[in-house]
Amino acid sequence: MPEHSTIVEECVAAVRRRRNLHRLWTTLIWAATIGATLSIVVGLGYVLQGYAVPGVWIGSILAVVSFVAVILWALRRLSIEQAAIFTDRFFVLHDTVTSYLHFASQGRRDGYYALQSQQTVEQVAKLDRSMIRYQPPRRLLCLALGLLGLTIPISLFPTSVDVLDRLATEQAVEKETAAINERLLKETNELIEETKDTEEEPLLDSDELRRFVDELKTTTDRTEALRQYARLDSKLNDVRASLQRKDDEQLLDRAAEELAKGDDTESMADSLMEKEYAKAAEKLKELKPSKSKSPDKQRRDLGRLKAIAQRMAMAAYNAPNNKSGKEDGTASDGGLTEKIDQLADACEKLGKADLSEDKLTACQKKLCDKVDDLADQLKKLAMCQHADSRLSKLCQSCGDCQTKVACASPNAGGKKAGFGSDTARRNEQDALVDNGQTTELQGIKGAGPSDTTIEAAESGSGVSTRRATVRQREFKHQFESFVGREDVPEAVRDGVKQYFQIIHEVDTETSSRGDPKE
Amino acid sequence: MTTVADETKQSVDRFIDTFNRIRAEIGKFIVGQDDIIKQVLLSVICGGHVLLEGVPGLGKTALVHTLSRTLHLKFSRIQFTPDLLPADVVGTQVLVDRAGSKELRFQPGPVFCNILLADEINRATPKTQSALLETMQEKSVTVAGSTHRLSSPFFVLATQNPIEQEGTYPLPEAQLDRFFFKLFVTMPSHEEFSRILDRTGGLEQPAIEAVASGQDILDMEKTVRTVPVDGAVQDHLIRIVRSTHPTSDAALPAVRQFVRHGASPRGAQAILAASRARALLAGRYHVAREDVNAVALPALRHRIILSFEGEAEGVRTDDIVQQIIKGLT
Numbered sequence: 001m002p003e004h005s006t007i008v009e010e011c012v013a014a015v016r017r018r019r020n021l022h023r024l025w026t027t028l029i030w031a032a033t034i035g036a037t038l039s040i041v042v043g044l045g046y047v048l049q050g051y052a053v054p055g056v057w058i059g060s061i062l063a064v065v066s067f068v069a070v071i072l073w074a075l076r077r078l079s080i081e082q083a084a085i086f087t088d089r090f091f092v093l094h095d096t097v098t099s100y101l102h103f104a105s106q107g108r109r110d111g112y113y114a115l116q117s118q119q120t121v122e123q124v125a126k127l128d129r130s131m132i133r134y135q136p137p138r139r140l141l142c143l144a145l146g147l148l149g150l151t152i153p154i155s156l157f158p159t160s161v162d163v164l165d166r167l168a169t170e171q172a173v174e175k176e177t178a179a180i181n182e183r184l185l186k187e188t189n190e191l192i193e194e195t196k197d198t199e200e201e202p203l204l205d206s207d208e209l210r211r212f213v214d215e216l217k218t219t220t221d222r223t224e225a226l227r228q229y230a231r232l233d234s235k236l237n238d239v240r241a242s243l244q245r246k247d248d249e250q251l252l253d254r255a256a257e258e259l260a261k262g263d264d265t266e267s268m269a270d271s272l273m274e275k276e277y278a279k280a281a282e283k284l285k286e287l288k289p290s291k292s293k294s295p296d297k298q299r300r301d302l303g304r305l306k307a308i309a310q311r312m313a314m315a316a317y318n319a320p321n322n323k324s325g326k327e328d329g330t331a332s333d334g335g336l337t338e339k340i341d342q343l344a345d346a347c348e349k350l351g352k353a354d355l356s357e358d359k360l361t362a363c364q365k366k367l368c369d370k371v372d373d374l375a376d377q378l379k380k381l382a383m384c385q386h387a388d389s390r391l392s393k394l395c396q397s398c399g400d401c402q403t404k405v406a407c408a409s410p411n412a413g414g415k416k417a418g419f420g421s422d423t424a425r426r427n428e429q430d431a432l433v434d435n436g437q438t439t440e441l442q443g444i445k446g447a448g449p450s451d452t453t454i455e456a457a458e459s460g461s462g463v464s465t466r467r468a469t470v471r472q473r474e475f476k477h478q479f480e481s482f483v484g485r486e487d488v489p490e491a492v493r494d495g496v497k498q499y500f501q502i503i504h505e506v507d508t509e510t511s512s513r514g515d516p517k518e
Numbered sequence: 519m520t521t522v523a524d525e526t527k528q529s530v531d532r533f534i535d536t537f538n539r540i541r542a543e544i545g546k547f548i549v550g551q552d553d554i555i556k557q558v559l560l561s562v563i564c565g566g567h568v569l570l571e572g573v574p575g576l577g578k579t580a581l582v583h584t585l586s587r588t589l590h591l592k593f594s595r596i597q598f599t600p601d602l603l604p605a606d607v608v609g610t611q612v613l614v615d616r617a618g619s620k621e622l623r624f625q626p627g628p629v630f631c632n633i634l635l636a637d638e639i640n641r642a643t644p645k646t647q648s649a650l651l652e653t654m655q656e657k658s659v660t661v662a663g664s665t666h667r668l669s670s671p672f673f674v675l676a677t678q679n680p681i682e683q684e685g686t687y688p689l690p691e692a693q694l695d696r697f698f699f700k701l702f703v704t705m706p707s708h709e710e711f712s713r714i715l716d717r718t719g720g721l722e723q724p725a726i727e728a729v730a731s732g733q734d735i736l737d738m739e740k741t742v743r744t745v746p747v748d749g750a751v752q753d754h755l756i757r758i759v760r761s762t763h764p765t766s767d768a769a770l771p772a773v774r775q776f777v778r779h780g781a782s783p784r785g786a787q788a789i790l791a792a793s794r795a796r797a798l799l800a801g802r803y804h805v806a807r808e809d810v811n812a813v814a815l816p817a818l819r820h821r822i823i824l825s826f827e828g829e830a831e832g833v834r835t836d837d838i839v840q841q842i843i844k845g846l847t
Contacts, residue, residue, distance in 0.1 A: 094806035099748040112746045114523035115530075116803035
């Protein structure tokens with residue numbers, strides 16, 4: 001019996017191996033079909049968007065699908081029982097092998113079982129296992145091969161030119177934004193360092209400035225980059241707007257005009273015209289009454305101070321935004337104007353002759369205070385000016401960065417960003433970077449309308465050309481389109497229009513005289 | 519010293535030899551009908567009763583008669599008619615004058631034989647038909663409280679005429695279930711017709727000799743009962759029988775729609791016994807699914823009760839059984 005069982009079990013095991021191998025081939029064909037289909041879908045997704053298919057994708061898909069297929073095959077391999085059933089069915093053994101295995105597992109060895117066992121062995125011994133041939137699913141196999149063949153041309157598609165350009169541009173933008181952000185951070189830190197422990201420091205919130213710059217990010221998106229720099233520019237301009245004292249500067253400009261009219265106030269006028277407000281503040285302070293000065297000098301300084309105050313008050317009174325228009329010549333908008341008025345009042349009071357000693361002293365003190373107030377106001381204005389000028393450099397830098405980002409490109413032609421010409425003519429000696437996108441047009445010789453016509457006249461026949469007329473008409477069309485542009489100044493347009501009107505008049509005179517056109 | 523296997527082999531050889539002899543002997547008189555003869559013999563070997571259905575004149579009675587002569591068994595024939603009484607079948611008690619005193623003595627009926635031909639069984643009343651119930655199952659007769667055993671072996675071979683439906687009484691399900699096989703006897707072919715006429719048209723009739731005895735049949739039955747069955751094959755058999763029930767999970771849509779009742783375990787027993795015999799006759803020492811599939815139809819066709827819809831649609835139980843077998847193979 002043991003040898004019987006060996007023969008039968010060997011046969012069943014061999015059939016099992018064969019069938020499992022056949023199933024493996026079928027599974028792999030399925031895997032190839034599915035993997036190729038997925039690869040084609042993924043590949044088309046890349047190709048239709050203009051990208052080349054990364055080779056690793058197709059290889060990975062096929063490898064993963066094959067791996068999963070092998071796992072599934074391993075989990076679903078034929079068991080011994082299933083192999084026995086297949087053997088019975090394939091060789092038409094009428095459940096001989098399955099019955100044998102069942103009886104053997106029960107340990108039955110006598111009577112019918114012995115006869116059945118012997119009969120099974122005899123039948124199994126005659127079996128030719130090579131008859132169990134693999135029959136691949138032909139249609140599926142053809143489909144798999146076809147799909148695998150399709151993956152090859154798809155995987156060879158190169159990246160489109162547009163995509164390559166875009167990727168290169170993104171790279172350039174990223175590089176540019178990284179450099180720009182670093183530069184802006186450096187400049188901001190320098191600005192903060194420069195204003196540290198100075199009078200402008202309280203006017204510039206360094207934490208806020210740092211926060212503005214820290215919000216900048218490196219990006220590959222040109223639009224996003226431009227947006228973030230525009231936001232930074234806007235924020236910086238907001239800060240500058242908060243520092244600007246346009247009204248006060250205008251008032252001081254008018255005050256300078258008034259002061260320039262007087263001889264003794266000319267020096268002050270110069271300082272104000274030059275916008276050297278700190279210097280003007282010092283000059284003002286020099287005119288304060290002081291015990292160290294001689295009475296004559298004090299008198300002269302007081303006179304000058306009074307003249308300055310009066311002229312400045314006059315300028316404030318005549319200011320366009322002085323809506324209330326007070327009758328006593330003072331303006332009502334407060335701040336600098338108020339200080340000027342107060343100074344003028346103090347000078348007026350001190351100038352009165354019938355003041356007692358005490359009152360004189362009080363008036364002098366008050367005058368000194370008002371001078372100091374006005375001087376401080378002028379100094380503050382000077383500080384705002386300085387802070388604004390520092391920020392303007394940062395804004396300038398930010399504007400440059402926007403230009404650089406806008407021009408960031410691997411194939412950028414022309415001059416360097418920010419170095420364009422402001423004239424209509426180009427300096428022929430400037431070398432331009434060729435971006436490789438030159439276009440050349442050529443006409444076909446002999447095509448087009450004839451420039452010459454033969455005309456008959458009373459005195460004979462001659463040849464006239466259309467060249468001048470054609471040229472004139474062309475110029476007219478070009479200049480008409482030029483004139484119609486919105487960015488052309490009015491003066492230029494008027495000049496061009498005038499020119500054509502003149503030449504039209506000349507033409508009309510010429511034609512009325514009957515001269516031939518040439 | 520002979521081993522168990524040797525003894526088994528000998529008994530199997532005897533089985534096959536006896537079967538072939540009986541078959542060959544019957545074939546001397548009965549022309550064609552090889553399949554019918556084989557299935558009748560299978561049924562007889564397995565101790566079962568057979569219901570033969572066919573138009574008159576196809577040799578149903580002749581077959582049974584020849585079988586009895588081949589087996590040298592006592593044969594009785596009952597022509598069932600509407601006026602037949604149960605006592606006419608099983609016997610009755612008669613008043614007998616014995617030594618001056620009158621006593622009731624049991625007079626055995628025609629069932630007291632080995633092979634009973636119940637001709638046109640569907641013509642008798644249900645009351646008379648049910649008289650065979652105990653006879654067929656218990657192989658005994660109870661009259662007036664006394665049970666009388668029938669001879670062994672005992673087989674009932676009943677016939678039905680499918681043409682005449684007027685004045686007939688369909689067999690009750692309980693009685694139908696007691697038949698091992700139901701076989702349809704079909705019209706012979708042209709050649710068989712010719713041979714029938716040649717064989718029976720002349721003066722001389724073929725002589726039928728007894729080639730086996732009742733004891734041989736009993737031995738054959740014993741041999742059949744020991745043929746081993748693989749668990750998977752038995753499961754297949756059970757699934758076939760269970761699929762005939764409309765309430766079964768595995769029932770086909772046709773079964774759910776057209777069948778009222780499915781086959782009982784008696785049907786499964788019949789299939790098992792017959793498939794064992796068939797396996798031996800095929801030269802195998804185990805039962806195969808093919809054996810089960812081959813004997814399932816005659817064993818189940820009369821055990822499936824169609825619903826009203828099935829009968830109205832003219833559905834045949836043969837088709838249902840074949841659908842079930844096809845679905846499970």
